[in-house]
Amino acid sequence: MERKYIGQVAVDSGQLMIIDPASIEKHWKPENESKIVGFSVWGSGEDSACEFLVSKGMSVLRNDNHCVVQVKNTKMIPLINDLLKQFREEHTLNPDKTIMWNIITNSSYEEVCSKTRNNERAGMLNDNLACVFQSGFGDGLYEVYAYYSIPDKEFVDDKRISKIEIILIDEQIRCNEQYS
Numbered sequence: 001m002e003r004k005y006i007g008q009v010a011v012d013s014g015q016l017m018i019i020d021p022a023s024i025e026k027h028w029k030p031e032n033e034s035k036i037v038g039f040s041v042w043g044s045g046e047d048s049a050c051e052f053l054v055s056k057g058m059s060v061l062r063n064d065n066h067c068v069v070q071v072k073n074t075k076m077i078p079l080i081n082d083l084l085k086q087f088r089e090e091h092t093l094n095p096d097k098t099i100m101w102n103i104i105t106n107s108s109y110e111e112v113c114s115k116t117r118n119n120e121r122a123g124m125l126n127d128n129l130a131c132v133f134q135s136g137f138g139d140g141l142y143e144v145y146a147y148y149s150i151p152d153k154e155f156v157d158d159k160r161i162s163k164i165e166i167i168l169i170d171e172q173i174r175c176n177e178q179y180s
Helices: 021-027 046-055 076-090 108-116 171-178
Strands: 002-011 015-019 036-042 060-063 066-070 100-105 122-125 130-134 140-149 160-166
Touching (some): 108 122
Antiparallel strands (some): 002 140, 036 066
């Protein structure tokens, strides 16, 4: 097999996706066409904030190591947001009760994020539509190499790409830094 540098891939979301380009437009649900389905809450006060929300009648789940407040209808959105602000204001001086939150939609991007936040940091999107995974150290440029098979005149007479490699963490550099 012949290994050849074919370029770089730029990462700005800390994750990558392998997908057939013909499938993107047909299956991708953009943010502006999605609806709000919940709020993700995290921080040192996450558990306390979730208990507070439950005491106010909100439906709360644990999802991918975060507390998720479910939105059953759009009228709940301002109420949940106000309750989260109230909790934060009441505990503003307590570093053990710090929280942050963001809105979760049913967009394709959110689905990718939910797959890459698990313990494996990877997963399949929409029943084999795409493979998604976190990039090595987040945002940046990552080198991409193609491995070409040696032609077998019996089957094909030209080189074919048999494997793609994306260097997410350069182990050789990492090992050298560790021992210097």
